[in-house]
Amino acid sequence: MDQQTTSALLYLDGITVSFDGFRALNELSFIIEPGEMRAIIGPNGAGKTTMMDVVTGKTRPDAGDVFFEQGSFDLSKLDETEIAELGIGRKFQKPTVFDMHTVEDNLLLALKNDRRVRRTLFWETSSEQEARIDAILGTIRLRPLRRRVAGSLSHGQKQWLEIGMLLAQDPKLLLVDEPVAGMTDVETMQTAELLKEINRDRTVVVVEHDMAFVRELGVKVTCLHEGSVLAEGTIDQVSENERVVEVYLGR
């Protein structure tokens, strides 16, 4: 294992995934450093969601390596539950909150699923739980709406609640797929703030098409195309890249 593998939180090397001979990922390689937030952009079908499927164990790569935590874990050998227990949390495109339950009950349910609980005999006291829920409510900006049923939230607020449910699992690495799709401009900018706040304690990989949002994040950007990295750098470097303009931004 080389120097880069050993410092990386997440290390993808030469990942290939084929569906009926079509290469959704084609020798994809990139590295996420501990504490980093990375934005992933790229046209539809570039392989962004498939990349998350590989990291979370939903899809097995046909070839390549996926290492987590300085090379300590080979994710391609673990199943989805084992990977979640290592501290990798994922938010899908569609929110899956329980509409009939209140905001705080949704968080409580998520907390009871905490990946650490399964490893310990004793559960936190209810006041500890309440403190954690309150902290999460603050982060996701839903403290004033804690007693509302989730079904009555706006689309954007539901997305935040789902991010909160992920935080209840206390992940080291958060994978977030298109969080601002369908949000208002104000919600979009608030989501950028929220993720920046979360990134103070956790590593974040966020897939998003909204370039104003990506610019607001102000982090390193990776552009995928046809299952591999087309360009990587600051938002300005990537948006000035001729190939990126050609296959993605210029359309």
Ligand code: ADP
């Ligand atoms: P993105 O998230 O960047 O839009 P995806 O990772 O969803 O792209 O898809 C990459 C390519 O792989 C697409 O052409 C898609 O149709 C194909 N694909 C993804 N999942 C499957 C699957 N389970 N079976 C067949 N093809 C798939």
Ligand code: MG
């Ligand atoms: Mg996708």
